[in-house]
Amino acid sequence: MLLQLAASASASTSKYVEAAVVTAVGGTALVSVGRLQRRTDRHFLSPGSPVRVGDCLIDVAPVRRRHRVVGRVFEILGWFFLFGCAIQTVMSVRSAMR
Numbered sequence: 001m002l003l004q005l006a007a008s009a010s011a012s013t014s015k016y017v018e019a020a021v022v023t024a025v026g027g028t029a030l031v032s033v034g035r036l037q038r039r040t041d042r043h044f045l046s047p048g049s050p051v052r053v054g055d056c057l058i059d060v061a062p063v064r065r066r067h068r069v070v071g072r073v074f075e076i077l078g079w080f081f082l083f084g085c086a087i088q089t090v091m092s093v094r095s096a097m098r
Contacts, residue, residue: 016092023085030078038071 037044041063051058 013092013095016088016095020085020088020092023081023088027078027081027085030074030081032078034071034074034076034078036071038068038075041065041068043067044071 033044040048042048042061046061048060050060
């Protein structure tokens with residue numbers, strides 16, 4: 001019986017740790033993309049300099065305010081995920097201490 005309780009406690013701890021890692025990676029990616037997009041005012045996939053495709057030179061995408069706004073939204077959403085990561089980490093420590 002005691003062994004089953006220990007196994008269930010470690011299983012829930014691993015679930016908390018797994019959730020914390022997933023939210024940390026997702027939150028970090030969203031914050032990074034959001035900061036890049038907010039600072040450059042361009043989509044995060046658009047190049048920063050003109051690109052040559054064959055004989056044609058494609059100019060840089062124009063600066064748009066909406067990219068800055070979307071970058072801010074990505075950043076806020078990323079911080080929300082990182083806050084969730086902190087909660088999951090606390091829950092995993094509490095679960096491990098039982």
